[in-house]
Amino acid sequence: MPAPAVVLRQAGRRFASHDAVADIDLTIYSGERLAVLGPSGAGKSTLLSLLNGSLPATSGDVEVLGTRLAGLPPARLRALQRRIGIISQRLDLVDQVRVLHNINGGRLGRWNSLRALAALAWPHADAAAIAALDRVGLAWAVHERTERLSGGERQRVAIARLLLQEPELVLADEPVSSLDPARAAGILNLLCAPARPVTLVVSLHQPELARRHCTRAVGLRAGRLVFDLPTDRLDDRVLDNLYTLT
Secondary structure (H helix, E strand, O other), X not given: OOOEEEEEEEEEEEEOOEEEEEEEEEEEXXXXXXXXEOOOOOOHHHHHHHHHOOOOOOEEEEEEOOEEOOOOOHHHHHHHHXXXXXXXXXXXXXXXXXXXXXXXXXXXXXXXXXXXXHHHHOOOOOHHHHHHHHHOXXXXXXXXXXXXXXXXXXHHHHHHHHHHHOOOEEEEEOOOOOOOHHHHHHHHHHHHOOOOOOEEEEEEOOHHHHHHHOOEEEEEEOOEEEEEEEHHHOOHHHHHHHHOOO
């Protein structure tokens, strides 16, 4: 059995009088591809934020890549977060600059301040940057302004930035919710086939994509885990119980 990449023990996050997630017991092993399923408002985004350390747990314990997050000093948290890649619906791209500027953002955490400033002023399309864009089919766009690209192309720019970062853990928060089925499948193929094995945790609304691209799935409802299954056991009964309104 591979080493755990993520361990949550009775983890929860409370906002005022509302538990966004509560009593989460979950172990995700290195190299796993885990889908997080559930209706809107189930707590999927909050769960991913706990794993990234951008939201501290208000109860329980969260351990990521061998490090307990509770009480972690800011400098050590930032160092840990450099090992974690994030893809969100917003993509967090700067539209007014060239594609090269955006993908180089994946390496800023590994560069000193002087090199980072130089990369912003005089971006250099080195072999690694070209290779990352080539893997997502956008080598031609290295000097294009990001705002001129289509929605699907911008998604692939975000993936190229992630590839350049070389993370150990990838957290993808509904990365394909606004895409048609063919483009969604293409994005998940890229996330699931990096140059070296990584652990992937991806929140999805489409169970068929979870079955096709992930090895395991958990279901969240009202902030609590309702199942933890191999994706080949995601049948209609399990999904009806997760999504049927009561």
